[in-house]
Amino acid sequence: QLNDLAVRAGLLYFGTAVGESASGSDSAYAAIVNNKSEFGQVVPENGQKWDATEPSQGRFTFTSGDITANIAKRNGQYLRCHTLVWHSQLPSWVSSGSWTRASLTSVMEVHIENVMKHYIGQCYAWDVLNEAVADSGAWRDSVFLQVFGTDYFPLSFNLAKKYDPDTKLYYNDYNLEYNGAKTNKAIELVQIIQNAGAPIDGVGFQAHLIVGSTPSRANLATTLRRFTSMGVDVAYTELDIRHGSLPAASSALVTQGNDYANVVGSCLDVDRCVGVTVWGYTDKYSWIPSTFPGTGDALIYDSNFQKKAAWTSVSSVL
Ligand code: XIL
Numbered sequence: 667q668l669n670d671l672a673v674r675a676g677l678l679y680f681g682t683a684v685g686e687s688a689s690g691s692d693s694a695y696a697a698i699v700n701n702k703s704e705f706g707q708v709v710p711e712n713g714q715k716w717d718a719t720e721p722s723q724g725r726f727t728f729t730s731g732d733i734t735a736n737i738a739k740r741n742g743q744y745l746r747c748h749t750l751v752w753h754s755q756l757p758s759w760v761s762s763g764s765w766t767r768a769s770l771t772s773v774m775e776v777h778i779e780n781v782m783k784h785y786i787g788q789c790y791a792w793d794v795l796n797e798a799v800a801d802s803g804a805w806r807d808s809v810f811l812q813v814f815g816t817d818y819f820p821l822s823f824n825l826a827k828k829y830d831p832d833t834k835l836y837y838n839d840y841n842l843e844y845n846g847a848k849t850n851k852a853i854e855l856v857q858i859i860q861n862a863g864a865p866i867d868g869v870g871f872q873a874h875l876i877v878g879s880t881p882s883r884a885n886l887a888t889t890l891r892r893f894t895s896m897g898v899d900v901a902y903t904e905l906d907i908r909h910g911s912l913p914a915a916s917s918a919l920v921t922q923g924n925d926y927a928n929v930v931g932s933c934l935d936v937d938r939c940v941g942v943t944v945w946g947y948t949d950k951y952s953w954i955p956s957t958f959p960g961t962g963d964a965l966i967y968d969s970n971f972q973k974k975a976a977w978t979s980v981s982s983v984l
Pocket residue numbers: 711712796872904953
């Protein structure tokens with residue numbers, strides 16, 4: 667079972683994102699989520715995002731976020747918490763408000779205070795800031811960038827530290843795995859936070875990857891080390907590896923397994939790589955087909971909860 671193997675191999679956990687609705691309606695789905703030998707860590711797929719927790723200003727709801735937090739509590743699994751400051755799934759009262767630095771600082775502080783205090787003591791790590799770099803390698807445009815420039819990077823981490831001093835504070839993004847312009851900009855982001863004297867403990871590599879286009883184990887490890895050499899932990903936080911076209915040929919299933927092994931293997935190769943999280947574990951509920959139409963089958967269990975070649979491949983590298 668993957669978490670048991672991962673822990674024996676020196677990682678802190680092997681984990682999964684939890685779909686809030688599937689976990690309540692599909693008992694076969696829930697049974698595997700609740701198996702700590704398989705998944706030693708969980709993260710809410712949507713329930714802790716701003717649109718879920720503060721849909722209108724000052725009105726906080728934790729019903730959805732608590733689903734996964736309670737699963738973690740019952741099973742003794744690590745909880746990764748996701749996410750505080752993000753341009754997406756951000757309610758329009760924030761994204762379309764007309765803010766000054768002072769008023770948006772206060773909005774961020776109220777949000778971060780309420781959400782972090784609600785989950786205090788429960789989160790192994792918090793994704794404080796999500797996807798602040800664009801794919802081009804520019805800063806991601808958002809209401810936060812427009813009001814603060816890059817000052818909202820250290821601001822977010824300082825506020826997070828203030829309201830939960832004991833959790834690991836992460837920057838989290840995708841396509842950092844390719845070690846290109848976007849990766850360079852994420853390095854700059856970490857430097858900006860550190861130079862401002864703000865706390866950052868880790869960088870999350872989402873790893874929404876594509877079968878046949880996943881970097882080699884050695885290249886992935888090199889990229890992870892660019893960050894760990896700055897004194898932060900790293901983790902794979904949202905791993906899935908999608909087929910570019912469906913149905914996948916049998917050779918593509920083998921390639922997918924090798925790609926999974928390269929990602930997990932690279933985490934084993936890097937001292938401060940703490941763990942690997944898949945973004946859901948079954949093709950039955952993956953976000954991929956609706957977001958990247960025509961692609962999919964990106965996970966390690968099929969739609970009938972059968973283990974795929976990718977599962978076997980991960981288990982043998984661990
Ligand atoms: C995705 C969820 O899986 C979907 O259910 C939702 O509709 C959109 O967001 N990067 C992230 C995750 O940090 O929060 C996103 O999750 C996937 C990309």
